[in-house]
Amino acid sequence: MDLLKRQREDGEYTMRILTLTTLYPSAARPFHGIFVENRLRAVKARGHDIRVVAPVPWFPSSASLFGAYGKFAATPTNENRHGLPVSHPRYPLVPKIGMTLAADSLARCFHQAIQRHIDDGFVPDLIDAHYYYPDAVAAARAAAHFDLPVVATARGTDINLIPTYPRQRRMVLDTAAKVAASICVADALRDEMISLGADGQKIHTIRNGVDLSLFTPGDREAAKQNFGVSERVIASVGHLIERKGHHLIIDALPQLADTHLLIAGTGPEEAALKQQAERVGVRQRVHFLGPVPHEALPDVYRAADILVLASSREGWPNVLLEAMACGTPCVATPVWGSGEVIAAPAAGRLAGARTSxxxxxxxxxLTASRPDRAATRQYAEQFGWAPVAEKVEQVWTEAAASKPKLTRRAGWGRKAATAPGATRAILTVDTEEIFDWKSGYSDWQVPPVDALHRLQAVAEKNGFKPLYFTTYPLLNDDEVGGTLAKWAMAGRADIGLHLHNWCTPPIIDKTEDASSFQCNIDPALHEQKLSTLIEMFTRRVGQPPVAHRAGRYGIAPWVLDQLAARGVMYDFSPSAGFDFRPGQGPDFFNFGTSPRQRETAWGTQWVIPVSGVRKWRRLEHYPALPGIPDGPARAAMNMATLPVRLTPEGHTAAQLTNVARHLVGRGMPILTPSLHITSIVPGATPYAPDDAGVERILSTLDDWMSWAVSDGVVPAGLGDIIEQLARSDA
Structure with a gap:
């Protein structure tokens, strides 16, 4: 159902939102990123369907002695928090060097999460990402594969600290340029993003709110008694780390007679802070409360005469608003968003510097002229969550409308039913230009037509009708393109599309390794290239294409949608068992070899994988591979097995026979042996470095085809495959 059809009774529209962030609470860490959860709860109350993916680093043990890492392991895989479904997939994060690699690792995790939600029928209208690096950087990379708009929220150190590192700064700015919109929780962060080089027109300031029903004024004397204090009280709330400045408040305490300090929080500096309190002679007046549940914080604020926040960096400090909502004025160091919160006498005072x-x-x-608690509460009431949710909804709505709606709901489709009958095999050929993979993609040439004739002769000898997936330069070449067109008209071969970024007009930028995968081309540019390729195909062949294989197997659901919109309903791209993510390509480790059926707005589309398996290293045995998510089990299987494609390139006829027998034995209805036409050109690929190498490939293919026919496999052309798929759908 499209966004415009999901109309609520109040005339507004329900959006499907997928939130991607590591900054989110869980049963194991209930205070972590609670402000993100609070905002989502407020927006959900406006009627939107929101799901949350909050990954945690993988760790093997939940034992308490491992501290924060143990809590990662203790985090549930799935939970429901306040009506919001939350999943916590694991991702690898190496200690000490994690900051450098985190975006890559998270991007893979987010990509899988988006795909999983789409496959389950939840197709987001928008990706909502929190914390710019690494979360928003990774979310934007993953969302691009699905042509989904992203709104990224900057929250503090992701803008005022992390961009001091040049590499991270580049990634933050690149992401800011690509996302549909950015939200900053304070004007100070917005100003900093603009000073870094981001486009201010795409950045909105939407401050955090406060739960005015939880944080309320109460019995101050009773609250003090709960903590065993009766004199003047100041409070400091936050993680016990240097940045929060608890040590500065302890240093100030000797100058504040008859004053007790409540410190709520836990963290690595706890022991040092206790030692400091002993050293300066105020240990009896400093009360370490440990971790205080969110719902218990109001008593801390009520007991305090003043809340003190001595941070070195803040985005929009939530503790200030929480205290004010309880009627407690605040003192804060003059950093970042603190001055935007304390903006009136009723709120408190800013210190002149970050010193004791x-x-x-x-x-x-402030003690000498402390505002009335009712006035402080009234000041806080302008910061409720309801207006925040309304502003967020407005940004989301505009962002969701910024992308053309594709039929992303189809995802990869469902596994197709198997039609009765013998297994069929269609020879698929990547009919592409000659180029050097190691020296970029700008220097290429059309292969000699003799390669086509030699391959065609072997295929026809065994009764096969090849399907040539052909790139733009070869279609444009009168000799090669003309030969293929004649064979197609004579019924000797079929032709499909093969899109290479580096040689399909319009050519905008130099192709890098990442953008050599078809799914990494900008969707708008890809649509132009696809139109150019289809126009050339139609002009050469005399009819529009119906089949396709992506350049470098780089297929994604959004690419399939663009193909379906142009009538290309048979895709042969996914390479079963292969994981191209190290090169920023797609992951087909768990894809399987069965055809998949997608229901799109333009009709049924079929995805037929390149036949392949994973085999044990040094053994000709092929393990069954159930869906193995990222993690230790997947890494172990990846090390223990190798992906093997059904191709004569680099394999013997006996090896191909073993693979085919395994697939036929598993009931695969279609085999798609494949190779590159450039492997029939001496020296053009590593598989055929010379004439002998070409002869070896042709001989291997000939032997395998002969065996396949004798073993009952039926040679097929594209029309036969289409007929078989139609029967399986009947």
Whole structure:
């Protein structure tokens, strides 16, 4: 159902939102990123369908002695928090060097999560990402494969600290340019993004809100009694790390007579802070409360005469608003968004600097002229979550409308039923230009037509009708393209599309390794290239194409949608058992070899994988591969097995026979042996470095085809495959 059809009774529209972030609470870490959850709860209350993917680093043990890593392991795989379905997939993160590799690892995790949701029927209208690096960077990479718009929210150190590293700065700015919109939780962060080089017209300031029903004024004296204090109280709330500045407040305490300090939080600096309190002689006046549940924080704020926040960096400090909503004014260091929160006398005071002396001065002055608690509460009431949710919804709606709606709901489709009858085999040929993979993609040439004749002769000898997936330069070549067109008209061969970024007009930029995968081309540019290729195909062949194989097997659902819109309903791209993610390509490790059936707005589309298996290293045995998610089991299987394609390139006829027998034994209805036409040109590929290499490939193919026919496999052309798929759908 399209967005415009999901109309609510109040006239607004329900959006499907997939939130991707590592900054989210869980049963194991209930306070982590709770402000993200609070915003989503507020937007969900407006009627939107929101799912959350909050990955955690993989770790083998949940034992408490492992600290934060143990909590990663203790995080549930799935949970439901306040009506929001939350999944916590694992991703690899190497300690110490994790910051450098995190975006790549997360991008793979997010890509799988998006695909899993689409396959389950939840197709997002929008990706909602929180924290720019690595989360939003990874989310934008993953979303591009599905042509999904992204709104990224900047929250603090992702903008005011991480971009001080040049590599991360480049990735942040690149992502800011690609996402549909950015949200900053403070004007200070927005200004910093603009100063870094981001486009200010795409950046919106939407501050965090506060739960006005949870954080309320209460009995101050009763709250003090709960903590065993009766004198003046100041509070400091936050993770016990240097950046939060708890040590500065402890240093200030000797100058604040008859004042107790409540510290709520836990973290690596706890022991050092306790030692500091002993050293400066205030240990009896400093109360370490440990981790305080979110719902119990109001009592901390109510007990305090003043909340003090001494951070070195903040986005939009939520603790200030929470305290104010309880009627407690605040003192904060003059950093980033703190000055935007404390913007009136009723809110409190900003210290003149981030020093203990400046904090003492601000606390003393605020104590002398402390605002009425009711006035402080009234000030906080302008920051409820309802107006925040409304503003977020507006940005989301505009972002969702920024992308043309494709039939992304089809995903990869469902496994097709198997029609009765013998297994059929169609020889598929990547009919492409000669080029050097190691020196870029700009220097290429059309292969000699003799290669076509030699391959065609072997195929026809065994009763096979090849399907030539042909690139733009070869279609445009009168000799090669003309020969293929004649064979197609005579019924001797079939022709399909093969799109190479580097040689299909319009050619905008130099092709890099990542953009050599067809699925990594910008969708708008891809549509132009596809139109150019189809026009050339139709002019050469005399009829429009119906079959396709993606350049470098780089297929994705959004590419399939563009093909379906142009009538190309048979795709032969996924290379079963292969994982191209190290080169930023697609992952077909778990794809399988069975055809898949996609229901699109333009009719049924079929995805027929390149036949292949994974085999044990050094053994001609092929393990069954159930869906293995990323993680230790997948890594172990990847090390223990190799992907093997049904091709004469690099394999013997006996090896091909073993693979084919295995696939036929598993009931595969269609075999798609494949090779590159350039392997029939001496020296054009590593598979055929000379004439002897070409002869070896042709001889292997000949022997395998002869065996296949004798073993009952039926040679087929594209028309036969189409007929077989139609019968399986009947």
């Amino acid at each position: 002396d400046a904090l003492v001065e601000a606390i003393t002055m």
